[in-house]
Amino acid sequence: MDTIIIDGTAIARGVRESVTRDVDAFVSRTGTRPGLATVLVGDDPASQVYVRNKRRQAASAGIADFHRHLDAEATAADIDGEIDRLAADTAVSGILLQLPLPEGIDSSSSIERIPWFKDVDGLTTTSVGLLARGRPGLQPCTPSGVITLLDAAGIDLAGREAVVVGRSELVGRPVAQMLQARNATVTVVHSRTRNAQAIMRRADILVVAAGVPHLVGRDDVAEGAAVIDVGIHRGTAGLIGDVRFDELLGHAGYLTPVPGGVGPMTIAELLRNTLKAAELAPTSG
Amino acid sequence: MDTIIIDGTAIARGVRESVTRDVDAFVSRTGTRPGLATVLVGDDPASQVYVRNKRRQAASAGIADFHRHLDAEATAADIDGEIDRLAADTAVSGILLQLPLPEGIDSSSSIERIPWFKDVDGLTTTSVGLLARGRPGLQPCTPSGVITLLDAAGIDLAGREAVVVGRSELVGRPVAQMLQARNATVTVVHSRTRNAQAIMRRADILVVAAGVPHLVGRDDVAEGAAVIDVGIHRGTAGLIGDVRFDELLGHAGYLTPVPGGVGPMTIAELLRNTLKAAELAPTSG
Numbered sequence A, B: 001m002d003t004i005i006i007d008g009t010a011i012a013r014g015v016r017e018s019v020t021r022d023v024d025a026f027v028s029r030t031g032t033r034p035g036l037a038t039v040l041v042g043d044d045p046a047s048q049v050y051v052r053n054k055r056r057q058a059a060s061a062g063i064a065d066f067h068r069h070l071d072a073e074a075t076a077a078d079i080d081g082e083i084d085r086l087a088a089d090t091a092v093s094g095i096l097l098q099l100p101l102p103e104g105i106d107s108s109s110s111i112e113r114i115p116w117f118k119d120v121d122g123l124t125t126t127s128v129g130l131l132a133r134g135r136p137g138l139q140p141c142t143p144s145g146v147i148t149l150l151d152a153a154g155i156d157l158a159g160r161e162a163v164v165v166g167r168s169e170l171v172g173r174p175v176a177q178m179l180q181a182r183n184a185t186v187t188v189v190h191s192r193t194r195n196a197q198a199i200m201r202r203a204d205i206l207v208v209a210a211g212v213p214h215l216v217g218r219d220d221v222a223e224g225a226a227v228i229d230v231g232i233h234r235g236t237a238g239l240i241g242d243v244r245f246d247e248l249l250g251h252a253g254y255l256t257p258v259p260g261g262v263g264p265m266t267i268a269e270l271l272r273n274t275l276k277a278a279e280l281a282p283t284s285g
Helices: A008-030 A045-060 A076-088 A107-111 A125-133 A141-152 A172-181 A196-200 A263-280 B008-030 B045-060 B076-088 B107-111 B125-133 B141-152 B172-181 B196-200 B263-280
Strands: A035-041 A064-070 A094-097 A161-165 A185-189 A205-208 A226-229 A233-235 A238-240 B035-041 B064-070 B094-097 B161-165 B185-189 B205-208 B226-229 B233-235 B238-240
Touching: A008 A045, A008 A141, A008 A263, A035 A045, A035 A076, A035 A263, A045 A064, A045 A263, A064 A076, A076 A094, A076 A107, A094 A107, A094 A263, A125 A172, A125 B125, A141 A172, A141 A226, A141 A263, A161 A172, A161 A196, A172 A185, A172 A205, A185 A196, B008 B045, B008 B141, B008 B263, B035 B045, B035 B076, B035 B263, B045 B064, B045 B263, B064 B076, B076 B094, B076 B107, B094 B107, B094 B263, B125 B172, B141 B172, B141 B226, B141 B263, B161 B172, B161 B196, B172 B185, B172 B205, B185 B196
Parallel strands: A035 A064, A035 A094, A161 A185, A161 A205, A205 A226, B035 B064, B035 B094, B161 B185, B161 B205, B205 B226
Antiparallel strands: A185 B185, A233 A238, B233 B238
16 A cells, blocks of 8 residues: 655744744734743753754744753752742743753752643643643643644544554653543553553654664554654664664555654743743733 | 443452452551541431441441531531541541532531541642642542553553543542543543544543533544543433443443442442541651
């Protein structure tokens, strides 16, 4: 069968364009501009690249930039103080604490200081609870990107069997909840699962977020299934995913490439969350 | 095959005895006694019975009683004020707001005022988030009771296929998370699921929390499966569950009756949560 390649680069561009228009409309309507605070601690080169990309794309969507760079010797108290200031600043719609923090600093207590309505990474316990309860809030970006890709490809979710491979806090758990909220029948496969292959083969929609390079191949996938590859690993011949892409060509119904699949969605969803955060902000007074 | 009937009445008694011993030990160790505040609003006869049972069993486990009865004309502000006073009272370990509230009063904003470490029903957004994240906190009582029954029957969960029928906030969603935390491979079946029968038949462990009398019968269950019936309905011939019990005798490997299965576990787990809340309480100062 013909496999439809889901073009994350193009879909992410569409999301960014739509957010840019909506930011314009927000500015016209409210006289204020959504703002994103990125907090970078230390000098990790990869983190510097990620933060730079986030800031550049945010600026290009018309989102105001509030960058804070703390040096590698910053204490937990320094980080908490910065977050508290940003939390109190009404010009800041969203706060993103770039992870990982330097060794020896626990990120979770700092993250918990971010108010839920500014939590554009969707990582606080309150955001996790709101997602689990199906209440309005900010949802993590990569899982949101997975749903956006499925929607953009016109893949029906309601009533269909979705299998999520991986149960991480960042991707597997939230994407399972989002699929269920969209009325899919969801099974989560993980390292302790027996007969994982038989379970993956049941999937109409297979989301692979195992963090294991080239884990999933043709024998793991039903013909015609939609396969979303969340993995990203540096291989000898460039970036590779959790899925053996070449094996699934002509077998899967829909397939995301790596790179150019889920990857570009994360920042696009971050921009969307920042606008949403601006809309969620409690009105003053 | 012989079906082992899981005796919830006996298992709940064992939990209560164990909590009673642990409360004694807590009192000896700390010089303080765990306390449960039950807040009843209005005169709903069923709610009065439930609250009376909870208070009686708590007292019998050595837990101090802090009952508050507001009349049916109480406003949301009255209820919130009562909860805030109980939240501030260090003698109160756990707060239970009996639902439903009188018509026209939204319970969720009152519930959110309960501090997470006193939320013995596990209903606040923070408690839901802590459960989803696998962090220490208070988990809802009925789903905890399901896990306790499975454990008491010696049913292995890790790596096995568990199917949860129903995705309610009170039971389906949390029990699915608890089963996954115990390393089961979990699928949630709901009203929009296609081929529900085929999916239920995959289950090694089937938890039925659909709220539909006699929904599940022999054709829906694999031979030898463990079946936990969370439903409870008043039928013409007494209480019945979501499962057609008689059909599963000689077919299921393990089966809970209604009444006498999950039902008695809820209050037993409430007592356990109250003790746990006393242990979670921030130390003064």
